[in-house]
Amino acid sequence: MAGQDALFPPPPADGGVLVPPIKCQGIKTKLVPFIRSMVDWDGRGRWVEPFVGSGVVAFSLQPERALLADANPHIVAFYRSVQAGETTPTTVRQHLETEGRKLTERGEAHYYAVRERFNDDPVPLDFLFLNRSCFNGLMRFNKKGRFNVPFNRKPQRFAPAYVTKVVNQVARVQAVMAGRDWTWEVADWQATLGQCSADDFVYADPPYSGRFSDYFNQWDDDESDALRDALLGFDAHFAMSTWVENRYRRNDFVDRLPATTRLETTSHFYHLGATEALRNEVVEGLVLRAA
Ligand SMILES: C[S@@+](CC[C@H](N)C(=O)[O-])C[C@H]1O[C@@H](n2cnc3c(N)ncnc32)[C@H](O)[C@@H]1O
Numbered sequence: 001m002a003g004q005d006a007l008f009p010p011p012p013a014d015g016g017v018l019v020p021p022i023k024c025q026g027i028k029t030k031l032v033p034f035i036r037s038m039v040d041w042d043g044r045g046r047w048v049e050p051f052v053g054s055g056v057v058a059f060s061l062q063p064e065r066a067l068l069a070d071a072n073p074h075i076v077a078f079y080r081s082v083q084a085g086e087t088t089p090t091t092v093r094q095h096l097e098t099e100g101r102k103l104t105e106r107g108e109a110h111y112y113a114v115r116e117r118f119n120d121d122p123v124p125l126d127f128l129f130l131n132r133s134c135f136n137g138l139m140r141f142n143k144k145g146r147f148n149v150p151f152n153r154k155p156q157r158f159a160p161a162y163v164t165k166v167v168n169q170v171a172r173v174q175a176v177m178a179g180r181d182w183t184w185e186v187a188d189w190q191a192t193l194g195q196c197s198a199d200d201f202v203y204a205d206p207p208y209s210g211r212f213s214d215y216f217n218q219w220d221d222d223e224s225d226a227l228r229d230a231l232l233g234f235d236a237h238f239a240m241s242t243w244v245e246n247r248y249r250r251n252d253f254v255d256r257l258p259a260t261t262r263l264e265t266t267s268h269f270y271h272l273g274a275t276e277a278l279r280n281e282v283v284e285g286l287v288l289r290a291a
Contacts, residue, residue, distance in 0.1 A: 018059040018176065021092075021128060021169040022078060023137035025217075026208060027053060028241065031284060032060045034266040035203065038286050041237055045199025048236070050192035051206050052184075055079060059176050067200075069185040069192040072139070072216040074147075076184045078124040082174050083184065087124050089171040093163060095125040096132075100158025103133065111151040119146040132166055133157045141215035189227060198235035205241040209253065224253050228287060232260055237289065244283040254285060262290045 017032045028035065035057055047063035049055075052070045070076055081087040102110045111133060118126040131139065134149040142148045185192065189206070196202060206227055207219040224242070231238040244254050244265050254263055267283045 016060055018056070018062075018172055019169060020054045020056050020059050020173055021166050022054045022075060022131055024053045024075070024139045026205065027056055028205060029056050030268055031241070031266070032057060034264075034284075035239065035241075035286065036061060038239055038264055038288065039201060039203075041201040042199075045197055045201065045236070048192065048196055048200050048202045050187070050189035050202065050204055052076075053205065055173070057203055057205070058182075059173055062176055062180075063201075064180055066180070066182040067185065067192065067195060068182060069187040069189075070216075071186070071188055072141075073186045074122055074124075074127045076186045077122070078127050079173070079177075080184045081124040082170060083177045083182065087128075087170070088174065089167045091125065092128065092170045093167045096129060096158050096163045096166060099129050100163065103157060104155050107155045108151040108153070115147060128166070132162075143215060145215045190230070193230055193234070196234060196236045200236040202231060202236050202238040203241075204231060204238060208243050209251075221253060225256070228257070228261070231287075232258070232289065240287040242285045242287060244285040246282045247280055254287075257287060260290050261287050263287055 016036060017029060019029060039061070043063060045065070047058060047061065047066040049058055049066070049068050050070075052058065052068040053075065055068060055075075058066055058068055068076075068079070078087065099110070099114060106113075111130075114126055114129055118130055130147060130149070131137065133152060133154075135152045136149075138149045140147070140149050189204070193202065204227060206224065207213070207217040209219050209221050209224050213219065228240060231240060242253055243251050244263070245251060257263060263285050265283050265285045267281050269279050269281050
């Protein structure tokens with residue numbers, strides 16, 4: 001029975017979603033309660049995420065031991081630096097206040113100067129600055145691996161309340177990692193799965209095929225099938241996120257699932273505009289091992 005009997009820590013009083021400081025495409029903030037309810041695991045091994053992204057699932061579920069990996073080295077470098085105490089709420093506040101002031105004075109030219117600086121010499125604080133001031137919170141890298149998202153056209157982006165919000169997010173992820181045995185790795189998903197054992201739980205959230213692609217996100221249906229088969233082929237418990245359908249399309253990946261799996265679904269709505277007519281439903285799924 002999914003979730004009910006698991007020894008997994010119960011959700012904190014705030015509903016159990018810890019919003020992290022980094023944003024990325026496909027962030028699962030809204031799906032954390034659903035994912036949590038589907039995890040049936042005794043917590044003995046490690047919580048493994050081969051596609052950790054923003055980390056919102058791990059930071060919300062807060063396992064004692066975790067292996068958190070991603071092909072994107074900037075995400076991993078950021079969280080490692082928080083874990084090591086190099087990036088702290090204090091350094092984040094200083095950086096965002098200083099760079100935010102320059103952004104207000106110089107406008108988008110300053111955003112592009114920081115982007116250039118980051119692409120020549122990537123450091124976690126500039127990564128955070130760009131991630132929190134770029135267009136739509138996108139994370140996109142060009143063919144040469146250079147961050148290429150344009151400015152969001154809000155020179156006043158780093159107002160005091162916004163800086164405090166990001167600083168608090170950093171403080172919370174720092175507190176969650178303190179005293180926990182969490183390892184961050186830059187790795188392709190196959191290498192991460194190669195380190196798993198039967199006590200582990202793997203939460204796999206690959207890029208959605210056909211949705212978005214960039215330097216760190218090359219993904220197609222064959223790779224989705226290969227990931228599904230790899231997960232089925234070893235002993236650890238797993239849950240794999242996938243989209244199921246929206247108003248226009250159904251994902252044929254879910255219609256190709258073998259009988260050794262089961263699909264759990266949930267739907268949510270997103271708005272394209274103010275009117276009810278533009279309220280779109282999207283069905284999201286989790287592929288689990290059939291009981
Ligand atoms: C959908 S996002 C994960 C979102 C994450 N669960 C969250 O809630 O923030 C997919 C992630 O997979 C990473 N990725 C893409 N291809 C990969 C690969 N071949 N191996 C490992 N990670 C990969 C991307 O960099 C991206 O961070």
